[in-house]
Amino acid sequence: MEARLAEVLPYVDEHYWQPLHVKGGPIPIPCWSVFTQAHVTFDGKLSACGFEADGAAIMADLTRVSFLEGWQCERFARLRNAHLERDVSCTLCEECGRVR
Numbered sequence: 001m002e003a004r005l006a007e008v009l010p011y012v013d014e015h016y017w018q019p020l021h022v023k024g025g026p027i028p029i030p031c032w033s034v035f036t037q038a039h040v041t042f043d044g045k046l047s048a049c050g051f052e053a054d055g056a057a058i059m060a061d062l063t064r065v066s067f068l069e070g071w072q073c074e075r076f077a078r079l080r081n082a083h084l085e086r087d088v089s090c091t092l093c094e095e096c097g098r099v100r
Helices: 002-011 067-071 074-084
Strands: 045-047 058-061
Touching: 002 067, 045 067, 058 067, 058 074
Parallel strands: none
Antiparallel strands: 045 058
């Protein structure tokens, strides 16, 4: 994991480890997380959400592509666009209990 962190650090303003579970209420759409936070799993996957657990939010495999390629990939761009349009239907965020 330290090697992946070293690869990411040049591209981020701040890094912190997020706890596995965070208590809190729903957040509005657009969800700030898809625009401002990178969630990297223990096995090097870039996820759009730190709260999604079944793998649906995986945007890229950082063992195969650079962090920047994963962050700017087409799937991530479509998800961010859906949030900007305030319509997350037919996205992985549609059933999220955190958004309203």
